[in-house]
Amino acid sequence: MPVTPHGALLVAGTTSDAGKSALVAGLCRSLHRRGISVAPFKAQNMSNNSMVTPDGGEIGRAQAMQAHACGLTPSVDLNPVLLKPGSDRTSQVVVRGRADGQVSALSYRTRTGALKEVVVDALTRLRSRYDVVVCEGAGSPAEINLRATDLANMGLAEAADLPVVVVGDIDRGGVLAHLFGTVAVLSPSDQARIAGFVINKFRGDPALLAPGLDQLRALTGRPTFGVVPWSDRLWLDAEDSLSAVADGVLGRPGPPLGDQWLRVAVVRLPRISNATDAEALACEPGVAVRYVTEPSRLLDADVVLLPGSKATVSDLAWLRDSGLADGVLAHAAAGKPVLGICGGYQMLGRRITDEGVEFTGSVDGLGLLDLEIVFDPEKHLGTPTGTALGEPVTGYEIHHGRVVRSGDPGLVGDEGSDRGNVLGTHWHGLLENDSFRRVLLGRLADLAGRTGFAVAPDTSFAAERTAQLDVLADLVDGHLDIRALDHVISHGPDPDLPVVASGLAESRR
Template sequence: MDKYKTNLRALMVQGTTSDAGKSVLVAGICRVLARKGIRVAPFKSQNMALNSAVTKDGGEIGRAQAVQAYACGIEPTVHMNPVLLKPNTDVGAQVIVQGKALEDMDAIGYNSYKKVVMAPIMESFDLLTREYETVIVEGAGSPAEINLRENDVANMGFAEEADIPVIIVADIDRGGVFAHLYGTLALLSESEQARVKGFVINRFRGDIKLLESGLDWLEQKTGKPVIGVLPYLHGLMLEAEDAIDIQQVEKVENTITVVVPVLTRISNHTDFDPLRMHPQVNLQFVGKGQAIPPADLIIIPGSKSVRSDLAYLRSQGWDKQIQRHLRFGGKVMGICGGYQMLGEVVSDPYGIEGEVGESEGLGYLPISTEITKHKHLKQVSGWMSLPQQLTVPVSGYEIHAGITSGINKNDAPIELTSAVDGNKEMDGKIGIDNHVFGTYLHGIFEQQQACDAILAWAGLSDIETPDFAAIREEGINRVADAVEQYLDLKSLGLITE
């Protein structure tokens, strides 16, 4: 392993579109370098996503960077994603800088604020480059979005400021891959074009010979090499940055149906990835205009705007359908914002998530929640005791604005210890004759025993929950194997012998 070195302190992966494969490619490159003994870290200057993770010291970053840190074999820090934007309306978002929420801004206000935020971005990047041999940087969206190029901190604006090389990845599965790559390069300035070291084509299926004439054309027209063509990896499981992944594994006969209503500001839907990959769980996401089908368990997910999503849930008639589901003996679970909705009242006296006001909850749990200015961010671990189930270990993270009252030590199903300060707290509530369960704990399904207990509570028998950590590890290694086989990392200076 010691024979491998790197001549490159940083490389940036940009994409022709969102979901071109930037996050996955960065994770794969990181794992390849880590396997060769190179000290590597991920970085994304600005992320816009409602899927986030909590660092050990209580900061908040994009979920993708936490997965990339895992690929590197290191603990995630806030410096790996110094700016996180969490949309709470169609035109505004909460701005989180180096792990801490600053304020809500509209799009125009944030565009001006980019001039200010470049300083902490560069501070975080410089810290990582001093600590690690190389840093693999992920862009955001596309560098050719003309309306976003002024004061850009996410793509070429950052690459120019940091003075680092760039590769551009495109998803051939979308179609038009050569137009995407050629057009993206053409829309860049001369200095930005010079920074591009080559192209990567992602998710290719078929015989590579059918693609070769197009590759030759692209290289001739642009003067840039195609560094590699990555194959389509069927059944790949890596947490999505933002979009909901609906692909599932093959199911066995003994299954349980779990339904998740998709709220307008659904957050941390990666909570459900372990259920999606579970061979005994038929996981269904229900969207706008769709009725909740017959189910064993309905899970109300987290939300960045609890009161507005509670109103949206009612506008879809899902509240009546949940009520009917409970009358017929089904189970209901709420996570984070969904947990708050299950209570009697959700109030927002400071207008943290929208308009000042108070909303009547669904009324299935004897709790009430007040949205507060302080955001609760922490990694936790502890024990969970559901009705008629064994006490099992749990771990995960809390990420919520709001204090919930009505929880007491005698009937809370979960006891947690904070990784930040070691403080203990009680979490969660059981109601409606043990048919409703709420918790603030994200990541609760990632532990086999905890997942078993919840599925058993919901009615599943003879449970065989797969090892989610092993599935994630296998996914990262599959990507890394493809990167090592099909990408010319030596030409980029990422590895030398």
């Protein structure tokens, strides 16, 4: 075996969305394909894309995807601390899969001492069970103002004695400065853990980049383990970021099997959660899925999808203020289909009442479903199974809102709502059920008048997700120095790495 059992690596990034999640997934998949038992780990994630594990807890969606890359069932140990932003200033804290209060950026720092024990315990358990654990950092280790209370970057590397690889996104520009600067601002002891670099999303001639990599090594004493090229095949399971949910077509839709497209508009709510629910639709030939943020984008849509939200009531107010609510109502009045998931489902009802989870009071919903919602202080988590539109389905639930009255037929057994052209459910992941999705697409196309749209008989969402993970592993195997990374995982960084001179590189504790 090329790696020593119980080895580990931390993948840090120069910025958010530098490619940490993808690189961890690719490394995990590569190790798994070589027969090495491997697990992913993210000590602290900040994301409203989450899922429910079979052991009943809530973790970041990216860690569930990385678990799939390893051939593992997701568990709360993979992501022991999850922050779910409900506003620009506050987040819900999820500890070992369960909601544990609200924090601001400042108040959270008072909790990090206790949370570090939770994080280190989870990582210790994983390292005892697997040959390798590939850890993902959060944000950037260069956020030295947060170093004293850091749980996910150099603080984790110090606590668990981890070697670190720093990944930078060259597509943003300035990647060499980002990599150099990330090392230079760290204390000497933190610098000693930085084994080298990976450059991500490269387009162009590698010969033009090579002199820069040589100079980067001369300046830092650290190698670049490889340059991963840009791939337009990678779009599933994107982490929360502006690029992941900006206006634009989701994925790379294949041409329709019939002579018409089915156009789906997903409203990009300010606090959108589980935006990945729409990805299963985007895997279908002839289904064009687009995120929208203003009313004119609804005019040529065949289907409108209201996704989940971490701040349902304030996002409902934004929906009205933006004019999108009128667009959704007009779409439904024309007999065209509207689908709501979780928070979007709650918005479609008649009334939402809350006694302190998001606000205190009651607000009117859009009134498209005969539904009343009350927010419970306790979050409901579940991994239910059932039947929808005559097909067996599974899914997962993450919500405070509880249906207290419904006059509509159920969509999933007695759950959810099916009012003809307006449908809703609390179940995330419902669209990942292939047979259900095919029946639903046929119904949506009929309601939209797209008689020339043909539903593909054999699209497998699970197979498409696995194929993308294999693309990531192929990129890792083809463009990174795997032998060198194996050595870092097993033996740590070169002990003779130099300290990069900087006025900021002082010891900070």
